[in-house]
Structures are given as C-alpha cells and as structure tokens.
Amino acid sequence: MNAVTEFLTRQWQNFLDVARQFSFKDAIDVIIVTLLLYGVIKLVRETRAGQLVKGIFLLVVLYLISSYFELMMLGAILRSFFQFALIVVVILFQPEIRKALEQIGRNKVGLSLASVVGAVDRDAGRAETLGAIDSVVDAVGILQQMRMGALIVFERQSKLGEIAATGTIVEAAPSAQLIANIFFNKAPLHDGAMILRDGKVYAAGCILPLTASEFVDAELGTRHRAALGMSEESDAVVVVVSEETTQVSIAVGGRLNRDLGRVELSGQLEQLLLSERSGQSGGGKGLLGRLGRHGASGKEE
DSSP states (O other): OHHHHHHHHHHHHHHHHHHHHOOHHHHHHHHHHHHHHHHHHHHHTTSHHHHHHHHHHHHHHHHHHHHHTTOHHHHHHHHHHHHTHHHHHHHHTHHHHHHHHHHHHTSHHHHHHHHHHTSTTHHHHHHHHHHHHHHHHHHHHHHHHHTOOEEEEEOOSSOOHHHHTTSEEEEEOOOHHHHHHHTSTTSTTOSSEEEEETTEEEEEEEOOOOOOOSOSOTTOOHHHHHHHHHHHHSSOEEEEEOTTTOOEEEEETTEEEOSOOHHHHHHHHHHHHHHHHTTOTTTTHHHHTTSOOTTOOSOOO
C-alpha cells in the first residue's frame, strides 16, 4: 500500500513539475499538433486509407511483440520495413496527401488573397457565371424533355486541366442549345463530362474519376459515381441529369443532393458558385450541411 502511495505521489509531483514549465509557446504547439491529428483522422475516416492505417498499426504491434519476445527474423523484417516507412506512407497515401494539400490551398487565407487580387474582375466574372448558370438550367430542361443524360462540371478554385485534357477543348460561350447539342445521344462528345471554366464551356467529352468511397449506394450508376468522384477530388460543383429517370442532382464535397427542380437547381448553383466570388470560403459551406448523403437509394445512370 505504501509503495502504491509513493508511486502516485511521485507521478503527481512529476505532473506538477511539467505543469510549472508549461508555457504559452507549448500550448500553441499542442493545439497545432492536435489540429493536425484531427485533420489526419478526418481525412482517412470512411476511406480506404482507414484500412491502411489499421494495417500499419498492426505492424507496429507485431514489432513490439517481436522485440519483447526477441523474435529475431520477424523483428529484422519489420525493422527493414520501418526504415523506408516515410516513402511507403507517401506511396500508399498519395491520394489523401494530395487531397489534403489541395484543401490547404483552398483555405480562407488563400481565398482572401485571391479575392483581393481579382477584385477588379469580380463583377464581370459574376455576370459570366450567372449567364452560364442560366444556360445550364435551360439546357437541363431540354435534356429532361428528350430523356438524355448529362454530366456538367463547374470548375472553381481547383483547376481541372488534367481532366479537360481527356476530352476535347471547346472554349465557347455557353448557351442552352450548345450544351443540349453536346449531350445529344448521337453527338460524338455526349458520352463524357462537360467542364465550364470562368463562365464558358471549356471542354467536353471528358473522363471523370469514379468515387473511391465504399459507402455509396450500389444502385447508383456510373454517371453519378463519376460526379461524386470529381467532387471528392476537387471543389468542383457537378450537375448530373439521369438518362433513366430524368432526375437532376448536384454533387459537391463528396455529397449528392438529388431530385432538384428548376428553381432549386438555379438557386443552389448560384449559392455555391457566386458566394465564392463574394469572398466566402468553399462556396456555400452552409449549404453542404443540408445536402443529402451520397448513399441515397434508387438506380441512376
């Protein structure tokens, strides 16, 4: 009993010694590290990276066991693995690291600096964006009547040059007729995505990455999975028109808001695209909280 009391007293004394030496600089250090750890956990949660983290944790446990029981061969193999751990982590988590760096580049500071630099062109850009939104909404109405699918990507802060290179560069002023003609099911570029940049039709017939999420409803088709994948890997706003049901959806931030009417589509696009030009970070962050999860049921193309 005395030994336990002495141990607790000693530990309490050590804690007090550390607390006395704890400064404001140490508090800042702890807060930053905590935020970084929270960001890493949030990034890998509900993705394939989460499974990789579990595998790495298991290897660490095996290494500790091999050291305790002096398992020479297993310990040597794991030591060799951990010598190149940094390179292995970069290779395994390349998509997540890229996504995190893109999110850092789109933070409030970066957007504020961009808004200051581009203040002169803000009104002109707003008018072009409004015109593009009106053209897309009108084109969606035409496509619904003709029961034709579409995949329309509004580029925002993340540049989509690599995606545009998979299709055909158009660089044309948007109009409902042009957009509807591109997605006409006999047209050469209909089986792909259209990218709008700075209020203009930049490219068409583009190939989008499919979502990597394991929690997407199995009933969702390729078109909606591509929209989700694009919204997961960038800050783009993606409009999807289902060829099967003629439903209209918006994918943004890895979420899918489905079955939108004309007024809802126009309103959400304006909030997501124009609020960014007013200097708000993320373009409609408040709206994201109201968007439905992408695991909605119902077969779509």
